[in-house]
Amino acid sequence: MYPNLLVKRVSLTPNRIALRFNEKAWTFEQLSDEVDEFAEKLYTKGIKFGMRIAILASSDAQLVIAIHGCIQLGCELVMLNERLTEEELRYQLLDSNADYLLVDSVEKRSLTFPNRLSFELLNLVERTTFEVEKEWPKNRTITIMYTSGTTGHPKGVRQSLENHVMNATGSALNLGVQPNDCWLCTVPLFHISGFSILMRSVLYGMTVNLHTKFDAEKAVEEIMSGTVTRMSVVAVTLERMISVLEERNISFPNTFQSMLVGGGPVPLNYLERAIQRNIPVLQTYGMTETASQTTTLSSEDAIRKLGSAGKPLFFADVRINGAEKIGEICIKGPHVTMGYVGAAELKNPLVDGWLHTGDMGYIDEEGYLFVVDRRSDLIISGGENIYPAEVEQALVKHSAVKEAGVVGKQDDKWGQVPVAFIVLKEEVSEEALKAFMKTEMASYKQPVIYYFMEQLPRNASNKLMRRELFKYVQEMK
Amino acid sequence: MYPNLLVKRVSLTPNRIALRFNEKAWTFEQLSDEVDEFAEKLYTKGIKFGMRIAILASSDAQLVIAIHGCIQLGCELVMLNERLTEEELRYQLLDSNADYLLVDSVEKRSLTFPNRLSFELLNLVERTTFEVEKEWPKNRTITIMYTSGTTGHPKGVRQSLENHVMNATGSALNLGVQPNDCWLCTVPLFHISGFSILMRSVLYGMTVNLHTKFDAEKAVEEIMSGTVTRMSVVAVTLERMISVLEERNISFPNTFQSMLVGGGPVPLNYLERAIQRNIPVLQTYGMTETASQTTTLSSEDAIRKLGSAGKPLFFADVRINGAEKIGEICIKGPHVTMGYVGAAELKNPLVDGWLHTGDMGYIDEEGYLFVVDRRSDLIISGGENIYPAEVEQALVKHSAVKEAGVVGKQDDKWGQVPVAFIVLKEEVSEEALKAFMKTEMASYKQPVIYYFMEQLPRNASNKLMRRELFKYVQEMK
Numbered sequence: 001m002y003p004n005l006l007v008k009r010v011s012l013t014p015n016r017i018a019l020r021f022n023e024k025a026w027t028f029e030q031l032s033d034e035v036d037e038f039a040e041k042l043y044t045k046g047i048k049f050g051m052r053i054a055i056l057a058s059s060d061a062q063l064v065i066a067i068h069g070c071i072q073l074g075c076e077l078v079m080l081n082e083r084l085t086e087e088e089l090r091y092q093l094l095d096s097n098a099d100y101l102l103v104d105s106v107e108k109r110s111l112t113f114p115n116r117l118s119f120e121l122l123n124l125v126e127r128t129t130f131e132v133e134k135e136w137p138k139n140r141t142i143t144i145m146y147t148s149g150t151t152g153h154p155k156g157v158r159q160s161l162e163n164h165v166m167n168a169t170g171s172a173l174n175l176g177v178q179p180n181d182c183w184l185c186t187v188p189l190f191h192i193s194g195f196s197i198l199m200r201s202v203l204y205g206m207t208v209n210l211h212t213k214f215d216a217e218k219a220v221e222e223i224m225s226g227t228v229t230r231m232s233v234v235a236v237t238l239e240r241m242i243s244v245l246e247e248r249n250i251s252f253p254n255t256f257q258s259m260l261v262g263g264g265p266v267p268l269n270y271l272e273r274a275i276q277r278n279i280p281v282l283q284t285y286g287m288t289e290t291a292s293q294t295t296t297l298s299s300e301d302a303i304r305k306l307g308s309a310g311k312p313l314f315f316a317d318v319r320i321n322g323a324e325k326i327g328e329i330c331i332k333g334p335h336v337t338m339g340y341v342g343a344a345e346l347k348n349p350l351v352d353g354w355l356h357t358g359d360m361g362y363i364d365e366e367g368y369l370f371v372v373d374r375r376s377d378l379i380i381s382g383g384e385n386i387y388p389a390e391v392e393q394a395l396v397k398h399s400a401v402k403e404a405g406v407v408g409k410q411d412d413k414w415g416q417v418p419v420a421f422i423v424l425k426e427e428v429s430e431e432a433l434k435a436f437m438k439t440e441m442a443s444y445k446q447p448v449i450y451y452f453m454e455q456l457p458r459n460a461s462n463k464l465m466r467r468e469l470f471k472y473v474q475e476m477k
Numbered sequence: 478m479y480p481n482l483l484v485k486r487v488s489l490t491p492n493r494i495a496l497r498f499n500e501k502a503w504t505f506e507q508l509s510d511e512v513d514e515f516a517e518k519l520y521t522k523g524i525k526f527g528m529r530i531a532i533l534a535s536s537d538a539q540l541v542i543a544i545h546g547c548i549q550l551g552c553e554l555v556m557l558n559e560r561l562t563e564e565e566l567r568y569q570l571l572d573s574n575a576d577y578l579l580v581d582s583v584e585k586r587s588l589t590f591p592n593r594l595s596f597e598l599l600n601l602v603e604r605t606t607f608e609v610e611k612e613w614p615k616n617r618t619i620t621i622m623y624t625s626g627t628t629g630h631p632k633g634v635r636q637s638l639e640n641h642v643m644n645a646t647g648s649a650l651n652l653g654v655q656p657n658d659c660w661l662c663t664v665p666l667f668h669i670s671g672f673s674i675l676m677r678s679v680l681y682g683m684t685v686n687l688h689t690k691f692d693a694e695k696a697v698e699e700i701m702s703g704t705v706t707r708m709s710v711v712a713v714t715l716e717r718m719i720s721v722l723e724e725r726n727i728s729f730p731n732t733f734q735s736m737l738v739g740g741g742p743v744p745l746n747y748l749e750r751a752i753q754r755n756i757p758v759l760q761t762y763g764m765t766e767t768a769s770q771t772t773t774l775s776s777e778d779a780i781r782k783l784g785s786a787g788k789p790l791f792f793a794d795v796r797i798n799g800a801e802k803i804g805e806i807c808i809k810g811p812h813v814t815m816g817y818v819g820a821a822e823l824k825n826p827l828v829d830g831w832l833h834t835g836d837m838g839y840i841d842e843e844g845y846l847f848v849v850d851r852r853s854d855l856i857i858s859g860g861e862n863i864y865p866a867e868v869e870q871a872l873v874k875h876s877a878v879k880e881a882g883v884v885g886k887q888d889d890k891w892g893q894v895p896v897a898f899i900v901l902k903e904e905v906s907e908e909a910l911k912a913f914m915k916t917e918m919a920s921y922k923q924p925v926i927y928y929f930m931e932q933l934p935r936n937a938s939n940k941l942m943r944r945e946l947f948k949y950v951q952e953m954k
């Protein structure tokens with residue numbers, strides 16, 4: 001059993017700031033009061049202990065209150081991604097067998113459902129008190145999040161109380177904890193990157209400074225003000241913040257402790273520029289199935305171990321499957337999911353206690369993990385393996401290239417060949433890029449076609465969606 | 478299962494400083510190498526997985542290595558207190574059914590035992606490699622420590638891996654963790670106050686700066702150098718350090734984060750002087766049965782909540798037994814012992830999952846615990862309860878009083894009456910003290926006799942031993 005996280009936190013530090021959103025701030029006690037009100041209104045509407053509640057809402061203060069409210073009622077949360085199509089959402093509602101759909105606004109959300117409630121409607125409801133649990137079982141499912149997996153329909157991943165607690169605890173031992181900690185959250189709460197910040201908040205007694213959307217200018221301003229100590233980004237949003245700092249010729253204050261960068265390796269060029277601007281970059285390897293980070297690279301090692309995602313957090317273990325140096329990354333620990341819901345429910349994600357991620361990587365002689373690529377993105381050309389991330393990193397070394405995405409294209413001769421999608425900083429010819437790449441990698445790895453785009457397709461966490469690029473390639477042939 | 482703590486720590490931060498002792502320093506890798514050597518020599522001598530090893534040694538670097546060495550071999554450690562008499566030690570050896578006695582030096586230790594090994598002897602032994610476990614079960618007994626309890630023979634308390642890990646984790650969430658943390662350890666390693674610092678070290682990747690004995694001057698120097706961030710003391714050693722600072726008219730640097738004060742409440746006078754010298758005092762309530770802290774008071778609350786031991790750490794819970802405001806303090810959580818060894822083995826320390834401490838206290842309306850007294854020290858006079866700590870705190874308010882100890886004396890009329898033992902800062906008459914106490918407390922609480930002493934009897938942790946005072950009183954009648 002663990003204590004009821006929010007109740008325990010309020011008992012410890014009622015007057016610390018729990019949440020900042022727009023111009024408003026909530027202490028843990030104030031947050032808890034609003035959470036109780038929300039939960040009691042849900043209870044009036046018939047929502048009961050153990051029900052499964054799907055939430056479709058923007059990442060604002062009201063969503064934070066709704067999330068904690070459902071958890072106080074003992075419900076399992078299905079966190080819906082607001083960028084999905086109605087068809088995709090409907091699949092998740094059906095697959096998770098949700099009892100209720102909770103939306104922020106009826107007008108904003110056209111998705112229908114038999115048991116649908118909105119935040120607006122709940123505002124008008126009377127409160128009905130219920131007895132709050134003082135302790136929660138470790139294996140209770142707190143959240144269900146859908147991930148794409150390698151093929152077919154997405155799977156609903158269970159994240160238990162223990163998954164969240166042990167992930168937050170391992171992160172605390174690695175990153176450190178300070179009484180004045182404040183995490184700037186500009187990633188969506190329906191993704192584990194954002195949700196895990198809420199869990200750290202109640203466990204550490206830490207402020208969450210929440211922005212509904214990432215805005216490089218605003219994020220830089222928050223950090224420059226000296227109140228923010230940590231933040232989660234991906235490489236592309238990191239680069240945008242670096243650019244803002246460079247334009248203004250300023251650097252981050254020493255109050256800022258950790259810039260946690262997920263969703264793939266950070267190019268050397270970004271790292272070097274980050275150091276110039278006093279940004280302590282910590283690259284991390286995490287996923288929905290591990291309730292956020294599994295490995296994290298310290299900022300001191302960022303350059304020396306370029307491309308590495310670091311070492312497993314204290315309670316986590318990582319091994320490489322197979323006889324080769326590069327193999328499938330397998331993960332073990334109390335932060336790893338116990339399984340799925342819905343169609344995948346009978347699928348055990350663990351083999352002998354290890355989560356087989358489908359990602360490819362290796363561990364070097366010093367114990368650092370290198371994620372070579374997501375297995376599903378692997379390009380096989382003439383029997384040779386090509387890892388798109390490696391090619392992308394080579395491309396962004398060119399001074400004219402801002403961002404790059406690489407996927408495989410069907411080829412009669414080689415099976416597949418790599419093609420590149422490029423966002424430019426300044427004008428450059430395809431010939432010039434090809435010439436540059438000849439100096440960078442073996443010929444079979446060099447992209448055969450270059451497509452120039454205004455921007456690359458990215459998901460709500462700003463992670464590159466290579467599958468979208470793959471669709472373009474198929475349409476263009 | 479948890480990872481093998483030392484192996485995991487070495488894999489994460491091999492080059493961080495683990496230990497400083499005298500002029501020498503060990504990184505985690507260097508420490509681990511010496512630990513492996515020690516364990517392999519023990520193995521050569523026939524010590525095997527699961528054996529129970531009693532250790533009698535001074536708190537130095539060699540003891541740190543021996544402790545970790547035994548744990549790497551999967552042994553249970555009986556931590557013997559080097560200040561005990563041979564008779565007392567012999568009782569613990571027999572009661573714990575120890576397989577081996579390990580002493581630092583044959584010359585220094587006259588205690589005999591069939592299977593006795595010394596650090597000196599082990600130095601001469603060859604190494605035999607064995608397979609180190611990568612993971613340890615949570616319920617493994619790491620240490621056994623004897624505590625006096627209220628009456629009769631001391632009991633051997635089991636401290637499991639989970640007890641130690643969850644205590645250190647809860648402490649981290651409360652005190653914070655920094656990559657440059659260094660804990661000054663001047664309390665003995667055979668007590669939980671010292672041993673728990675070793676556990677925090679491997680979990681946090683933190684340096685332990687170890688002194689065999691407390692020396693106020695040396696402790697102040699270490700902290701003034703700016704490398705020490707945390708320290709554990711009791712009220713009397715705190716006062717000695719404050720006096721050194723006052724004599725030199727200096728204050729602690731801001732690098733110093735937490736002065737954890739256990740073993741009873743800190744007098745207001747000490748707290749006020751500590752604030753003047755920039756010492757962040759955190760009063761704590763801990764015991765052998767809870768593998769160190771259960772509640773801790775933040776330094777911000779030190780004056781406002783004078784006399785309180787703070788709130789339960791994140792994974793701990795406290796309640797007061799009984800219908801009155803003041804009752805027996807009961808504790809629950811993953812840091813609480815599962816039980817005893819030896820004669821007390823069948824005694825379950827938990828009732829319905831709660832440890833009944835025998836200590837008396839109350840929880841105020843804001844959730845702060847006040848430890849009124851250890852039940853065994855309670856003085857009952859004419860049907861009124863007198864808590865010695867309360868009287869002692871009143872006495873040290875007098876400018877001439879340095880330290881005070883109060884116990885009950887048999888009395889034909891009242892059953893018991895309080896008597897005081899006083900260490901003076903400057904000359905003062907018994908009459909003057911009596912007059913002062915009349916202004917401080919109800920008449921039945923005022924000591925009827927004053928004994929002036931050079932020093933008070935204290936144990937190895939510098940905690941006042943009221944039972945010794947009680948013996949004096951009995952002899953003096």
